[in-house]
Amino acid sequence: xxxxxxxxxxxxxxxxxxxxxxxxxxxxxxxxxxxxxxxxxxxxxxxxxxxxxxxxxxxxxxxxxxxxxxxxxxxxxxxxxxxxxxxxxxxxxxxxxxxxxxxxxxxxxxxxxxxxxxxxxxxxxxxxxxxxxxxxxxxxxxxxxxxxxxxxxxxxxxxxxxxxxxxxxxxxxxxxxxxxxxxxxxxxxxxxxxxx
Numbered sequence: 383x384x385x386x387x388x389x390x391x392x393x394x395x396x397x398x399x400x401x402x403x404x405x406x407x408x409x410x411x412x413x414x415x416x417x418x419x420x421x422x423x424x425x426x427x428x429x430x431x432x433x434x435x436x437x438x439x440x441x442x443x444x445x446x447x448x449x450x451x452x453x454x455x456x457x458x459x460x461x462x463x464x465x466x467x468x469x470x471x472x473x474x475x476x477x478x479x480x481x482x483x484x485x486x487x488x489x490x491x492x493x494x495x496x497x498x499x500x501x502x503x504x505x506x507x508x509x510x511x512x513x514x515x516x517x518x519x520x521x522x523x524x525x526x527x528x529x530x531x532x533x534x535x536x537x538x539x540x541x542x543x544x545x546x547x548x549x550x551x552x553x554x555x556x557x558x559x560x561x562x563x564x565x566x567x568x569x570x571x572x573x574x575x576x577x578x
Contacts, residue, residue, distance in 0.1 A: 383412075384574060385443040387419045389434060391450050391519065394425035395472045401548045401559055402449040408563035409570065416574035419443065425475040425519045427468060431526040438530070438538070445539050445573055446527060447497070449566070450520035452544035456555040458565055459512035459544040460499045464524035465492045469517040485525050493528030495541035501572055502543075506565045508557055515542055543569075 388409060390402035406420050419441055423430045438446060452459060466489045468480035499511045515521040524542035531540050543566070547556040 384416045384445070385419060385441055386416050386445040386447060386570060386573060387421065387434070387437060387441060387443045388570070389421045389423050389448045389523075391423055391425050392475065394475055394519070397451065397551075399550060400451055401545055401550070401562065402451060404548070404559050405449060405545065405563050405566050408560075409567055413567060413570050414574045416570060418570065423448075423523065427474050427478055427480065427519060427522050428476075430519055430523045431530070434523070434527065435530060438536070443538050445497070446531070447540070448520075448523050448527060448542045450523075450542065450544055451547075452516070452520070453547045453551065453553065454555075455544060455546045457508050457510045457546065458506075458557070458562065459510060460497065460502045461495060461515040461524060461542040461544060462499060462511055462513050463492050463494050464515055464521055464528055464542070465517065466490060466525060467517045468522060472518075474519060485522060486529070489525075489529065493525060493532065495528070496531070496539045497541035498539070498573075498576055498578055499541070501576060502569050505568045505572055508561070508565060509569075512544065515544065520544065
């Protein structure tokens with residue numbers, strides 16, 4: 383059996399919910415030949431990876447996929463690159479606010495996803511890829527994940543997926559939560575069949 387770690391984020395800012403948690407709960411514990419290990423992460427720069435790193439070490443997964451909310455997008459986005467920067471208009475959930483600081487002072491400028499993004503994009507017309515994961519917590523965890531996988535020599539494929547608003551936000555554009563869950567499940571099925 384292959385293993386996939388799938389993460390969601392807790393609510394943040396003025397959002398009472400985070401649809402990634404609902405999606406996480408919709409995903410079964412196994413899909414085909416893939417076992418899914420799930421984790422909800424804090425929206426905190428300094429600790430978001432602290433919960434993920436030991437899970438990767440313990441499980442030695444084939445894939446690590448982190449999910450986050452990107453309100454305003456019209457499609458589910460497979461992120462192509464993480465950049466070495468922390469900068470946002472809102473603080474994290476512990477009140478930390480950054481305006482252009484580096485994640486790691488001597489770190490690489492960026493890391494590319496190792497997920498098969500073209501394959502994931504082909505799963506559904508509501509999926510596209512993106513060249514910017516922003517510079518908030520989503521980019522932060524994406525950068526730290528890819529840095530860790532490279533430095534440890536892990537063979538796991540890693541990356542980040544942004545999801546748009548759901549109907550619960552009463553904002554446009556949105557994709558219904560049930561459809562988002564179905565698409566993420568189909569993406570996991572595609573990864574289960576992937577041999578690259």
